[in-house]
Amino acid sequence: MVEGYNGLLTATVFLPAVGALVLLFVVKGDRNVRNFAVLIFLADLVLSMLVFGFFDRGADADRFQFVDRITWIPDVGLNAEFLLTVDGLSAPLVALTGLLGMCAVLASWRIGLRVKEYFIWLLVLQTAVMGVFTSMDLLLFFLFWELELIPMFMLISVWGSGRKEYSAMKFLIFTILGSAFMLVAIVAVFLTADVGTFNMVALLNEPTMLTSAGLLIPLSGLFWLFFVGFAIKLPTWPVHTWLPDAHTDAPTAASVMLAGVLLKMGGYGLLRINVGMFPSQTDRFAWALVTLGVISVLYGAVVTMRQTDLKRLIAFSSISHMGLVLIGIGSVGISQGTLTVTGLNGAAMQLFTHGTVTGLLFLAVGLVYDKTHTRYIPDLGGLAGRMPIVAVAMLIAGFASLGLPGLSGFVSELLVFMGAFQAYDWPTVLAVLGIVLAAGYILWMMERTFFGVRRPQFDDLTDASFVEAVPLVLMVVTIIGVGVWPTLLTDVFESGLNPMVDVLNGVIDP
Amino acid sequence: MIAAITARPFRAIFLLALLLRLAYGLGLYAAAIFHLVTHAAFKALLFLAAGSVNHATGTFDMRYMGGLRKVMPITYILVVVAGLSLVGIIPLAGFWSKDEILLGAWNGTGLVDTWVSRVTFSALLAGVIVTAFYTIRMIILTFHGEFRGGIDRELEDKAQAVPAGASHHGGVHLAESPWVMVLPMLVLGVAAVVVGYLANPQWTEEIGIPRHWITGFLGDGLSAARGAAGHAETLDFSRWMAIISTVAALSGIGLAVLIYLRRRDQREDPLSKVKPVYKLLSEKYYMDTLYEDVMVRKGFYKYFAGILDWIDANLVDGIVDRTGWFFQNIGSAIGKLQSGHVQAYATGIAFGVLAIILAFLLA
Numbered sequence: 001m002v003e004g005y006n007g008l009l010t011a012t013v014f015l016p017a018v019g020a021l022v023l024l025f026v027v028k029g030d031r032n033v034r035n036f037a038v039l040i041f042l043a044d045l046v047l048s049m050l051v052f053g054f055f056d057r058g059a060d061a062d063r064f065q066f067v068d069r070i071t072w073i074p075d076v077g078l079n080a081e082f083l084l085t086v087d088g089l090s091a092p093l094v095a096l097t098g099l100l101g102m103c104a105v106l107a108s109w110r111i112g113l114r115v116k117e118y119f120i121w122l123l124v125l126q127t128a129v130m131g132v133f134t135s136m137d138l139l140l141f142f143l144f145w146e147l148e149l150i151p152m153f154m155l156i157s158v159w160g161s162g163r164k165e166y167s168a169m170k171f172l173i174f175t176i177l178g179s180a181f182m183l184v185a186i187v188a189v190f191l192t193a194d195v196g197t198f199n200m201v202a203l204l205n206e207p208t209m210l211t212s213a214g215l216l217i218p219l220s221g222l223f224w225l226f227f228v229g230f231a232i233k234l235p236t237w238p239v240h241t242w243l244p245d246a247h248t249d250a251p252t253a254a255s256v257m258l259a260g261v262l263l264k265m266g267g268y269g270l271l272r273i274n275v276g277m278f279p280s281q282t283d284r285f286a287w288a289l290v291t292l293g294v295i296s297v298l299y300g301a302v303v304t305m306r307q308t309d310l311k312r313l314i315a316f317s318s319i320s321h322m323g324l325v326l327i328g329i330g331s332v333g334i335s336q337g338t339l340t341v342t343g344l345n346g347a348a349m350q351l352f353t354h355g356t357v358t359g360l361l362f363l364a365v366g367l368v369y370d371k372t373h374t375r376y377i378p379d380l381g382g383l384a385g386r387m388p389i390v391a392v393a394m395l396i397a398g399f400a401s402l403g404l405p406g407l408s409g410f411v412s413e414l415l416v417f418m419g420a421f422q423a424y425d426w427p428t429v430l431a432v433l434g435i436v437l438a439a440g441y442i443l444w445m446m447e448r449t450f451f452g453v454r455r456p457q458f459d460d461l462t463d464a465s466f467v468e469a470v471p472l473v474l475m476v477v478t479i480i481g482v483g484v485w486p487t488l489l490t491d492v493f494e495s496g497l498n499p500m501v502d503v504l505n506g507v508i509d510p
Numbered sequence: 511m512i513a514a515i516t517a518r519p520f521r522a523i524f525l526l527a528l529l530l531r532l533a534y535g536l537g538l539y540a541a542a543i544f545h546l547v548t549h550a551a552f553k554a555l556l557f558l559a560a561g562s563v564n565h566a567t568g569t570f571d572m573r574y575m576g577g578l579r580k581v582m583p584i585t586y587i588l589v590v591v592a593g594l595s596l597v598g599i600i601p602l603a604g605f606w607s608k609d610e611i612l613l614g615a616w617n618g619t620g621l622v623d624t625w626v627s628r629v630t631f632s633a634l635l636a637g638v639i640v641t642a643f644y645t646i647r648m649i650i651l652t653f654h655g656e657f658r659g660g661i662d663r664e665l666e667d668k669a670q671a672v673p674a675g676a677s678h679h680g681g682v683h684l685a686e687s688p689w690v691m692v693l694p695m696l697v698l699g700v701a702a703v704v705v706g707y708l709a710n711p712q713w714t715e716e717i718g719i720p721r722h723w724i725t726g727f728l729g730d731g732l733s734a735a736r737g738a739a740g741h742a743e744t745l746d747f748s749r750w751m752a753i754i755s756t757v758a759a760l761s762g763i764g765l766a767v768l769i770y771l772r773r774r775d776q777r778e779d780p781l782s783k784v785k786p787v788y789k790l791l792s793e794k795y796y797m798d799t800l801y802e803d804v805m806v807r808k809g810f811y812k813y814f815a816g817i818l819d820w821i822d823a824n825l826v827d828g829i830v831d832r833t834g835w836f837f838q839n840i841g842s843a844i845g846k847l848q849s850g851h852v853q854a855y856a857t858g859i860a861f862g863v864l865a866i867i868l869a870f871l872l873a
Contacts, residue, residue: 170830170834173834174830237826238826240826241822241826241827241830242830299818299822302814302815302818302819303815303818303819303822305811305815306811306815306816306818306819
């Protein structure tokens with residue numbers, strides 16, 4: 001079933017890496033570098049759209065499609081494979097990565113310093129993230145997970161602003177610390193007597209493999225070890241403090257990738273591994289997940305209101321929105337009746353929608369910063385008169401962020417709340433308060449930045465150029481499209497999550 | 511509503527009255543909806559008129575208006591009509607709907623105890639008086655007396671270049687508003703006169719239009735939807751109630767005329783002489799201050815959010831930074847043990863041996 005070699009996913013994952021190599025050795029001249037990088041990202045976007053578009057959503061379709069499987073470390077007792085495949089959960093995330101990669105590269109158009117290096121790192125980053133979402137072998141998953149750290153570290157520390165070296169190092173060490181815990185868990189899983197494999201597909205299909213005797217670390221220990229790694233990435237309160245610094249000090253494209261894609265890796269990991277492979281533990285600790293989620297939502301939102309730096313404000317709002325993912329996962333702790341896929345679907349949708357929304361927010365803010373050279377909100381004002389395109393993009397992103405119906409943010413929030421309410425009623429109500437707070441900071445931020453009285457030094461600002469506007473339009477179309485026709489995504493996510501829900505329903509005591 | 515007495519900005523008066531109107535549903539569903547309909551007519555007209563006045567004077571603050579009836583007579587007449595309709599003077603629209611409610615309150619609705627509805631009735635009647643008072647006050651301040659300067663004077667007094675919250679203003683041009691603005695007002699003016707009677711005709715059964723056809727219709731629909739005992743029956747016209755409410759209205763009007771018309775050339779509001787009461791009312795019972803200043807600006811933003819922000823930056827992130835600092839420096843700290851100082855090494859060895867011997871002895 002999960003056999004064979006298709007090739008599409010290998011191309012999607014490794015095309016950027018190949019592009020990076022070509023850039024390194026062959027392409028000369030900044031202009032050529034830029035154009036070549038855009039071409040590669042465009043090709044990767046097309047490939048990712050092919051993966052998403054041709055994913056079979058039928059009821060009798062295979063769960064895992066586009067399988068690329070090679071046994072590449074023959075049995076030295078290691079039994080690791082090169083296994084790339086997507087299911088309903090990862091296919092939209094592959095599409096998201098393609099989209100945001102395209103936006104990131106276009107947003108990097110004005111980079112002037114060490115151009116070739118910059119785009120090489122961006123391409124390697126794209127490979128790494130694509131690999132995370134498509135690999136179904138734990139060792140390979142871990143490899144790609146670690147791989148994305150270096151390009152991001154370089155991107156922030158060289159091309160960033162503010163305390164870039166500090167932020168980059170903080171990001172790196174904090175996240176690697178999480179991965180260390182994850183590695184322990186991976187090894188423990190492998191060494192468990194009945195398992196002896198890194199194959200995630202097998203583990204997903206038969207989580208009972210892990211519940212048998214012979215576990216080196218008890219199941220709950222494994223659950224929490226994995227959880228720590230993903231929680232730092234998501235990020236969850238209280239391990240969230242790397243995010244504001246990293247997002248604020250990173251260059252625009254890196255912020256877009258960081259907020260739009262890397263954070264989703266954490267959520268994806270939680271869904272794939274914690275929920276998929278440890279269903280009983282997820283049910284057992286759902287209350288803790290919901291608690292952390294609610295704290296993230298409210299704490300993040302309240303602290304966001306105090307921010308005066310545009311990028312930092314958006315960064316903190318990401319913490320708040322990622323809390324919703326945890327709450328959606330917490331719907332697993334359903335107190336009665338059968339678990340429906342709603343909450344998990346909401347969590348997965350939140351990954352996608354937040355990626356696009358926050359990507360757009362950072363793109364717009366990046367443009368504002370490029371033109372006004374300040375991110376300090378009290379110094380801004382009345383920009384909409386000079387930059388209508390950027391203003392509209394920011395408005396749409398802002399409204400999506402606060403969950404306005406008709407835009408994609410609403411869909412995921414609604415699904416999360418509907419799912420989680422059955423399991424945890426008053427915590428969900430508290431989380432809904434987060435929307436009120438989101439309206440507070442988003443509207444305040446937009447009003448202070450784009451409307452009101454304009455300072456004279458901004459009277460000569462130019463609006464977004466064509467190249468700068470393309471990613472804005474791309475994101476706006478996605479946000480409105482998913483907002484108006486969410487079935488585009490929810491169907492796909494459901495096809496991937498339903499098997500997990502079936503397992504969970506078998507495990508949860510009614 | 512009492513706060514409306516002292517409200518200076520032209521519009522604030524209407525908004526405060528609006529709040530009050532919504533409280534009129536005592537289980538008198540049909541009457542309440544009927545009142546909403548008539549209220550739509552005269553209140554919308556009053557708002558449009560406020561816009562018309564603003565067009566002429568550039569301001570909404572009544573302290574800087576005055577004497578406008580000579581320059582915008584149509585607006586003036588329409589405001590008088592709407593105002594009297596609001597107050598409930600027969601035969602204008604507002605009278606019929608208000609009267610219906612007063613009657614219902616007096617009779618009791620079966621949903622609440624009679625003493626409750628009687629108390630409500632007294633409150634409503636008091637409301638009629640107060641409404642009349644502030645409406646006539648508003649008309650006199652705006653349209654009678656001498657013109658007091660408009661937006662130009664207001665900005666001068668406040669020493670501002672532009673009005674707060676706006677980047678420009680319309681300027682002062684004292685004339686009737688263009689027909690684009692006047693026409694809708696005229697339409698609403700007609701409605702403010704006839705809608706009441708048309709919707710609830712009293713003496714038309716001879717010509718086949720049932721009495722209370724709209725309140726009956728509304729009430730029935732509502733009762734059906736609720737499935738409950740609402741007050742779907744409609745009430746007959748009571749001459750006594752009409753007299754009582756008219757007397758109340760006239761007394762309110764008279765009081766306002768007495769206080770304001772005679773002093774129409776003064777700038778200061780005569781009520782401001784009663785300082786503490788005036789302050790309380792003009793600050794709208796300090797509710798705005800409570801919400802905006804105390805709860806939001808200070809309580810939430812400064813304290814709650816500020817504390818969380820401090821915790822995040824110093825405690826939560828502090829742990830991260832301290833951990834980093836620790837590991838950064840622990841190397842150098844431990845490194846100091848490698849001092850190259852042989853005597854130190856010897857001392858260390860000596861103490862170590864001692865410790866091992868002791869451990870063996872004690873084990």
